[in-house]
Amino acid sequence: MSRAGGPGRRRVVVTGGAGFLGLHLCTRLSRRGDSVVCVDDFSTSAPWARSTLDALERVTVVDGSVTDPPPLPRRVDLLIHLACPASPRDYRNDPVGTLATGGLGTLEMLDRAAASGARFVLASTSEVYGDPQVHPQAESYRGNVDPVGPRSMYDEAKRFAEALASAFRRQYDTDTAIVRIFNSYGPGMRADDGRMVPAFVCAALDRRPIPVAGTGRQTRSLCFVDDTVTGILAMADSRHPGPVNIGSDHETSVLDVAAVVNRIARSDAGVRFLPAAPDDPRRRCPDVERARRLLDWAPRVTLEDGLRRTVDWFAGMARTEKVADASATTRGGTS
Known part of the structure; x- marks a missing residue:
């Protein structure tokens, strides 16, 4: 019997907790009183990931890969499995490792969850829908995925991970x-x-043309990280097996995103067009009715507000780096 079912002072394992979503999730879990074990090999994490995690109360960091996991607590109430390179740049640099994480890593973590009676939440992806022929994408849609294409290492890793989680639920009654x-x-x-938003924001802040792949008419639905984490935790605190889409149902073109970023950053550098990325989805937008109905969840942060907060953060980081560089130069000149 799973001990999940509501927040508050649980033992939670978060794999991939040093990644972008993982850091936000560990922070939220810590603030609400859960005891968190973050498992990560830091292979694709940001330079500030370790110090961010070390500063959090009730968070223990365990260095290691989920494909050959280090010792973990025997008693676990909730295991949230985020581990997997999520950036196209990262998973293309290590396609075999990406598939191993989705396969062997997920199997290892499911074994741990089953042994401790923990609820297991798999962070899957919209990439399981591929280049969709149905719009918007509901959970019942089976996808249009090329199993040998240039994105297949990520797509199929997540599809296999979903199959594993479903098999554990059916065969072992694991709470997945x-x-x-x-x-x-x-x-x-x-x-x-390597993903769209940081590439756009950094270009705009540097007053460079924003790089747009293809025509820019392809669409995306961008969900601010706070809303995404709220959705993940709503699923973790529920009894529902899913799958459930977590994302914004506000569809916008890539060119429109570039225009908003340029406006917020006060850049008049415009855009520059690049060759289209292979297998780049033409339309991407979730049907989130199931999340609304089962989890009482919906995205709250508007694209304008979310992009403004993101631009402000990157601008602040750039100022910090300039101060650090200037300080280093000064110390070098007086040594």
Whole structure:
């Protein structure tokens, strides 16, 4: 019997807790009183991930990979499995490792959850829908995915992870849940992440043309990180198995996102067009009716507000780095 079912002083394991979503999730869990064990090998984390985690109360960091996991607490109430490279740049750099994380890593974590009777929440992705032929994408849609294409290492890792979680529920009665996370963004993303929002924001702040792949008419639905974390926790605190889409149902074109970022950053550099990315989805927008009905969840932060907060954070980081560089230069000149 799972001990999940509501927040408050539980033992929670978060794999991939040093990643973008993981840091926000560990922070939220810590603030609400849960005891958190963050498992991460820091291979794709930001430079500030370790210090951020170390500053959190009730958070213990365990270095290691989920494919060969280090010792973990025997008693766990909730295991949230985020571990997997999520940036196209990262998973293309290590396609075999990405597949191993989705397969072997998920199997290892499901074994741990089953042994302790914990609720297991799999962070899946909108990529399981591929380049969708149904719009918007409801959880019943089976997808349009190329199993040997340039994004297949990530798509199929997550699809297999979903199959594993479902198999554990059927065969062992493990308390599993699946959330399919659509494009999330916000403060804390790496500048070299390779994803759209940090690339757009950094270009605009540098007064460079924003790089737009293809025509820019392809659409995305961007969900601010605070809303995404709220959705994940709503699923974790429920009894629902999913899958449940977590994302914004506000669809906007890539060109429109670029225009908003340029306006907020007060850049008049415009955009520059690049060749279209292989297998780049033409439309991406979730049907979130199931999340509304089962979890009483819906995104709250508007795109304008979320992008403004993200631009402000990146601008603040840039100022901090300039101060640090100036300080280093001064120390070097007086040594």
